[in-house]
Each structure stands twice: as structure tokens, then as C-alpha cells.
Amino acid sequence: MSHRLPPLNGLRAFEAAARHLSFKIAARELGVTSGAVSQQVKALEATLQVELFRRLPRGLLLTDIGQAYLPDLSEAFRIISKSTEAIAPALPARKLKIGISEQLKTHLPANWPIPSDALSAHVGKPVVTTDLELVRSGDLDGLLQLQQVAAHGLSNEKVAAIKMPTVTEPIYYICPVGLAGCRQSRVLVSSLISVFSDVG
Amino acid sequence: MSHRLPPLNGLRAFEAAARHLSFKIAARELGVTSGAVSQQVKALEATLQVELFRRLPRGLLLTDIGQAYLPDLSEAFRIISKSTEAIAPALPARKLKIGISEQLKTHLPANWPIPSDALSAHVGKPVVTTDLELVRSGDLDGLLQLQQVAAHGLSNEKVAAIKMPTVTEPIYYICPVGLAGCRQSRVLVSSLISVFSDVG
DNA sequence: GAATGAGGCTTAGAATTTCTCTGTCATGGC
DNA sequence: GCCATGACAGAGAAATTCTAAGCCTCATTC
Structure with a gap:
């Protein structure tokens, strides 16, 4: 019919x-x-x-x-x-709003998250910023950057690594504690690992 | 909920x-x-x-x-x-594909059918042509033009009129007999009458 | 084995839809 | 009268959906 x-x-x-x-x-x-x-x-x-x-x-x-x-x-x-x-028990409620540092941006594809990649269903177009207050206020769901910074009250984990010729740069994911283990975050982290490397 | x-x-x-x-x-x-x-x-x-x-x-x-x-x-x-x-018993199956003559086109708004008008749900963007064979073949659902032409086997009716300073030009709607009285055609005709004038 | 056709996949760009932003309008409350 | 609320409208930005073209893997035919 x-x-x-x-x-x-x-x-x-x-x-x-x-x-x-x-x-x-x-x-x-x-x-x-x-x-x-x-x-x-x-x-x-x-x-x-x-x-x-x-x-x-x-x-x-x-x-x-x-x-x-x-x-x-x-x-x-x-x-x-x-x-x-x-x-599909964990249909994402909405896409995560992520901020990325200028430095990390140079390592990611220009149109990340790639539209045809599964990650694009979970993460929106990133904002270039390192302003933690945007995470605290709820304007952003998380930050990805290469520098480790103090982030009291937030989850702040090394989730992936960029292997360069002479050094390995870890990528830090800073977000509210409640979002750290959620599905979107997990998909984001595993996508970063596949683009770059594991924190190993 | x-x-x-x-x-x-x-x-x-x-x-x-x-x-x-x-x-x-x-x-x-x-x-x-x-x-x-x-x-x-x-x-x-x-x-x-x-x-x-x-x-x-x-x-x-x-x-x-x-x-x-x-x-x-x-x-x-x-x-x-x-x-x-x-x-809504008569939800339109699809938009009518209409051809309009060069001459009629000059009398219609550039983006006819106007997107916010109810007609746009029933009629697609028109093709500029007067080729009756496109109607006979089914590539078009109908033609609107200012000249009366022989159109054997098709419905060919004066449906509206353009009032000019010195003369009144009738608009002819040529389409397969089966489509002549259908809902989309009726919406089209009444829309033309409101843009121009009735055939009166 | 080669040629051909069927149907799904992918990509780039065109076309369309959906969205945002801004300002207008008609209330309704103080 | 002033201000706030929420729907309306329009223009243009942004996103989605579409088309066209070519690729791939079969399956069939000669």
C-alpha cells in the first residue's frame, strides 16, 4: 500500500x-x-x-x-x-555544540565533522574558541583542545592523540561531568581516535 | 508528551x-x-x-x-x-506541470506561482512553451496562453481575461480532458481569475 | 570471455526547503 | 498611554534534498 x-x-x-x-x-x-x-x-x-x-x-x-x-x-x-x-535506544536528542581551539582546527578536515560521517549526526559544526565559560554557561557542550588547562567542576580528559614527527600531542575534551560518558560524547571520542590516535 | x-x-x-x-x-x-x-x-x-x-x-x-x-x-x-x-479529502497528488506562453509570462509575476500563495502547493514552476505535444505526451499537464489554437482531443477553455487599456485578452487553458475539472486545475483557474479577471 | 543491463553507491553542484532575523500588528495588563 | 506578549510577514542565510553522471558488482546473453 x-x-x-x-x-x-x-x-x-x-x-x-x-x-x-x-x-x-x-x-x-x-x-x-x-x-x-x-x-x-x-x-x-x-x-x-x-x-x-x-x-x-x-x-x-x-x-x-x-x-x-x-x-x-x-x-x-x-x-x-x-x-x-x-x-535505536540512544537516538541523540540533539547535536553537541563543540568548541575547538585554533591549533586543533588546523589538524581537522575543513568541513569536520564530515557530512557523510556518522559523527555529523551527533556533533554540529564546531565553534573556534577556548572559552571555558561558554561550557559552564551551557552555550557549548564541550571544548576540544591541545593544551591541558585547569577546568574546575568540569570533566577534563585526554581522549585522543595527534602523532607528529617529533612529538605526540594529546587532545583534551572538556565538558560538563554529566555529558562526559553520554552517547554523543562517546561517538565523538571514538571518531577522534579514528582520525588521530588513541591516547595509548 | x-x-x-x-x-x-x-x-x-x-x-x-x-x-x-x-x-x-x-x-x-x-x-x-x-x-x-x-x-x-x-x-x-x-x-x-x-x-x-x-x-x-x-x-x-x-x-x-x-x-x-x-x-x-x-x-x-x-x-x-x-x-x-x-x-482534507482532496490532498493534491502532485503539482501540475504547466507551460505558459512568452506573451502570458510578461503579465505574470516573475516568481509565479508566488511561494506564499495557496496556488504554489498545486502548481509547480511553469515552463515557457506553447508546444501542445508536451501536453499530449504527458510531459506537461497543461498550457496557458493568450492565443486560441486548435487542440483536438484536449480540453481548451477560456478561463480568465487580461484587461488592457484598449482590449481584453482571454487566457486559454489547454489540458487533457481528464484534468480539466480536477482540484488543481480549479485552484489554478480561480487563481488566474484573481490575478486578472473573469472571462465575463 | 565479452558485452550488456540492472540496481545500489558516491560525489558535486543545483534546487528546494527550512531557518533566522527583524520589524509590524493586535491585543492585554498595569 | 506604555510596555510586554506572541503571531505574522518578508528577505536572505543556512541546511537539506535533489539531480546527473559515473562507478561498482553482479547476472544474463551471445
Whole structure:
């Protein structure tokens, strides 16, 4: 059986907004701006030729059609979420935001993480910085650099090494303690080991 | 309840390929190239960190994981398809491929159909041509032009009019008889009437 | 064995979609 | 009246998706 499906990302935006009756809150949940949610829902309404929401100055009301649509969509997404969890228990919540030092940057490929590499699903494009405060504040999830620095309160481990002709430079991964052993971090570390060398 | 969802378009590609055990056939069903399906499935596998297919020189086999995933996905898409049908009975199957004459083109906005307009969900970017054979062969779904021409075997109707200072130019819509009254055509015609004038 | 066709893979770049940012508008509360 | 809130709109940036072309591994035919 072949399905005829509307824009799936638009459905996701609608479903989140319908649960909260708010583009603003849905945007936060989806990790995008409210303008993006607004555009997605509007495009979906145009495709379907139906009105799903009544817009108020401060929030949304579901139309009867929107109200009828929501339960099935929520159920479908629940099925997808549940079955995805069953086959891939550790689906990453989002990509890690990593900072890398200028020095380390020269050793990495220009478009690291390589788009076709599995790591790119777990780590976003890095920011070039060594500012620990960005990690402490939560703006970044971690830092990768070649210098060892004091990083009180954070996990600070030697995770890989760059073998050069005369010396071996260790790579340090500094991140909140809670993220140190998480799946994304583990994938990041093993990717670094395959690009460079183990800390051995 | 908030869902954690993998790339939905990737799921769509996987589900179609899994039903057919063929990227080629799935591509035909989805209206894209097999390369596109291949890339989508590969990206999904990378995100989930699982193998969903075993690739053979001529076709696919599902892995155990892929086999486990398929029924739930098919069910979720069936729910979405069914509930979408219930609220929007005439979801367009695809966008109409329309040819417009050079002359008519000068009267239309440069980026017609306007992306934010409802028509853009029903009609793709037009091709500039007056070649009726493209309609007969199925390469185009219809032609819009200002000259009346003989078009045996096709529907050939005056659908709107351009009011100029000294004269009124009718717009002719030529298409296969079967498409003349379909939803996309009707949206197209009413859009032309709102841009220009009724044939009155 | 050689030639050919089938279908998946890969890559680069084109095309499209999605996103962000900024400013506007209509409230709603003080 | 002022300010805050949240949806809307548009332009352009960013990301994703797509196409086209060529490569690879078979499987079949001559």
C-alpha cells in the first residue's frame, strides 16, 4: 500500500503547536524559532487547504478540523517514537555544540565533522574558541583542545592523540561531568581516535 | 508528551524502500531519483546508528532491525494518511506541470506561482512553451496562453481575461480532458481569475 | 570471455526547503 | 498611554534534498 502524505515536517510543527496552543512554546520544544513553526504550519494549511488554527494575538485556538487531526497525529508520532526507541535506544536528542581551539582546527578536515560521517549526526559544526565559560554557561557542550588547562567542576580528559614527527600531542575534551560518558560524547571520542590516535 | 523523532523524510524513504526491497521502485513511488532515496536511507541509518538494509548488487534485504521497524512505520504512515484524508479529502497528488506562453509570462509575476500563495502547493514552476505535444505526451499537464489554437482531443477553455487599456485578452487553458475539472486545475483557474479577471 | 543491463553507491553542484532575523500588528495588563 | 506578549510577514542565510553522471558488482546473453 502506498501512502499519500503531506509535508511531514509541517505535521510535526502542527502537532507540537497544537499540544501547546502556542507557536512560541512549540518552537522551544522543536529547537527552532517561532517564525519557523509559523511558516511550517502555514505551508501545511496551504497544502491541505484547511485552517488548523485560529490565531489570537497571544496564542492559538484549534479549529474543529485541527482538533480532529491532532489525536491521530500524536498517536502516529508516538508509534514512530516508540518503535525508533526500540531499535535505536540512544537516538541523540540533539547535536553537541563543540568548541575547538585554533591549533586543533588546523589538524581537522575543513568541513569536520564530515557530512557523510556518522559523527555529523551527533556533533554540529564546531565553534573556534577556548572559552571555558561558554561550557559552564551551557552555550557549548564541550571544548576540544591541545593544551591541558585547569577546568574546575568540569570533566577534563585526554581522549585522543595527534602523532607528529617529533612529538605526540594529546587532545583534551572538556565538558560538563554529566555529558562526559553520554552517547554523543562517546561517538565523538571514538571518531577522534579514528582520525588521530588513541591516547595509548 | 513530547516526541523524540528521527528525520521524518528519511523514514518515508526507508518505509517505501522496505516495502519494495528496492530503492529504484521506491524512488518511482516517491517521485525522486534512486540516488535521493539511497542518500536519505543512508543518513537515517547514520542518525540511528543501525543498519536497516543489506545491500545486494540488485536490490535490498531487510536486516532484522529493519524488519522490526517496518510494520510500525507503515502503521504510523497509514494513520497519518487516513486522518489527512479525513480532514482534507482532496490532498493534491502532485503539482501540475504547466507551460505558459512568452506573451502570458510578461503579465505574470516573475516568481509565479508566488511561494506564499495557496496556488504554489498545486502548481509547480511553469515552463515557457506553447508546444501542445508536451501536453499530449504527458510531459506537461497543461498550457496557458493568450492565443486560441486548435487542440483536438484536449480540453481548451477560456478561463480568465487580461484587461488592457484598449482590449481584453482571454487566457486559454489547454489540458487533457481528464484534468480539466480536477482540484488543481480549479485552484489554478480561480487563481488566474484573481490575478486578472473573469472571462465575463 | 565479452558485452550488456540492472540496481545500489558516491560525489558535486543545483534546487528546494527550512531557518533566522527583524520589524509590524493586535491585543492585554498595569 | 506604555510596555510586554506572541503571531505574522518578508528577505536572505543556512541546511537539506535533489539531480546527473559515473562507478561498482553482479547476472544474463551471445
